[in-house]
Amino acid sequence: MSKKAARTKRERDPAASRQRLIDATVRLMLRQGFAGTSVDMICQEAGMTKGGFFHHFENKESLALAAVEWWGRMGTAQYAEAWKDETLDPLAQLHRMLDIMAGFTRRPGVHCTCMVGMMSQELAATSPALRSACEKELTLWTTHAAKMLSAAKKKHRPRAKFDPVQVAWFLNSLWQGSMLVGKTCRSQEMIRHNLKLARSYVDGLFEKP
Template sequence: MTTPAATGGKTAATARGEESRRRVLEAALGVFRTKGYTATTVDDLCAAAGVTKGSFFHHFDSKEAAALAAVAHWNEVTGELFATAPYWKIDDPRARLLAYLDFRAELVRGDLPKFTCLLGTLVQETFASHPALQAACGAGIEAHAQTLAPTIEAAKGKYAPDAEWSAESLARHTQAVLQGGFVLAKAMNDPQAALDAIVHLKRYLEALFPTTHRKRR
């Protein structure tokens, strides 16, 4: 029979274990975005999280396992961020899509690693060497892109009914531009490069979904 004291001790130990795992995952988001996958060591993750190697390997078998868990954690955290973002309150689909880009621009602040994408950072290094990471990052990027597809489909029906492109392909294009903006920001060491990419993407979407139709000559 389990005693109350034993149960309480187990619960406390479980809570401590969950907390140490959470700290590793939170640290991984920053370390991987700063140093990349290859340059990051288990020691780096432990130091950033303030945990021992023993604690790390209690939760993760390897650096790759930690990276995969970090991807899942990133998807959960950012998924909640975007699911509760204010642009969803906008009824008109064109305006909602443009507001999404405004929201993305608002996130471009602070040091480069803080606003760039974990998935894009990891997959650039690991797409050919770590298939599990490639698949996880690809699935995460695709899942986020597809949250935009219904809005794009509605905007297409209202503002560009004769367009031949698909909502899914345009949703992926938005992510291609955003991810490319992050790469340029890193290459130029200037967040403005990412902001400029968003501005041009917004202009492109405004042109794709005209609010007035030009008369044919």
């Protein structure tokens, strides 16, 4: 029957099922961490059974890995808005990136927090695979920031003494720490203050004495 065929066609969608599991994992682990989230919870949240789960993923860790990678892709896509316009002044690109970060603190009902920071804080010492995946994401972000800093330096103050890569790690650390402290103190405003100070710090790098 046509109805039956249509129904089953929509229900059997392995890519969507897989993604549903990833989405559920991100939602739950962002709240409860890795060890605090059980496979049963994930299955329930994703509307799937354990059998289905282990068809798509070898184990819980490999799902977390996929979730971190997905988180990284989503994040990069959002940050890309800052650097995709290559005609824009690199310093303006940096400010655009800080705008995007500040935007993350303004979504109503969603607290600004990072899957990479959470997974890494919890699992860096016990899961080499997760640690390495998180390192990859952090490094990617830093590389992009360093490129903009480097271009801005070349354009605005080539004789400045800072190392773009070091400054990029500095900014990344500040960003991760801001989300951590902001969550702990339940203050998105503090995150924004930090970003504002970061802004003037970056500007200061290019000011001629």
